[in-house]
Amino acid sequence: MAVHLLGSYATIEAAWPYMIKQGYGRIVNTTSVSGLYGNFGQANYSTAKAGIIGLSQAYARAGAAHNIAVNTIAPAAGTNMSQSVMSKEMALSMKAQFNAPFVVALCSSLITPVPTGLIFETGLGWGANTILRRSHSYDFHLIESISPEHVLDAWTQSGRLGRDDNSTMSPKL
Incomplete structure (x- = not known):
């Protein structure tokens, strides 16, 4: 450092x-x-x-x-x-x-x-x-709060968070 x-x-x-x-x-x-x-x-x-x-x-x-x-x-x-x-x-x-x-x-x-x-x-x-880049995003349409369950649902249901489908490296930013 x-x-x-x-x-x-x-x-x-x-x-x-x-x-x-x-x-x-x-x-x-x-x-x-x-x-x-x-x-x-x-x-x-x-x-x-x-x-x-x-x-x-x-x-x-x-x-x-x-x-x-x-x-x-x-x-x-x-x-x-x-x-x-x-x-x-x-x-x-x-x-x-x-x-x-x-x-x-x-x-x-x-x-x-x-x-x-x-x-x-x-x-x-x-x-x-x-290039540092974001992966796909997901709009949670926040009204009051967001829970871990909301994130899990978006991750598993939408396929728009986390790794790209063909990624073998770290998730893209």
Whole structure:
């Protein structure tokens, strides 16, 4: 938490007044697929990296009026940590420099409209905008209250809450 989340926060806070004053700034924070999807045995790391997503979203909203763009990458790169969950050869093939072009592009003033508040999975010559989204919704037509039974009924009867039918991952947001 101190290194990943609080370190990101402290870095932004130090630069923020200068970016506000000049009316321009580009911030690219680094999360992890563990922060996006969680990972077995890495609750502490996943939590810190997920926090960076929320941090980035908050600053993206705050910076929009000041021409400050804040985005997040979840890079695939071989590290000492990844060598414990994959072969050394695979980890070595996942060169960090495959992520640099995304960072440079996100810091450029040439992309229009200016991307902000976005999350990108990058690496190995591949990149994708990762989208957090809501699943189907259900309107409970609240008059006075809602009970757990109302939620269960909507879940089982309507099929509109919870996982998508073909989902094998966590429920979509």
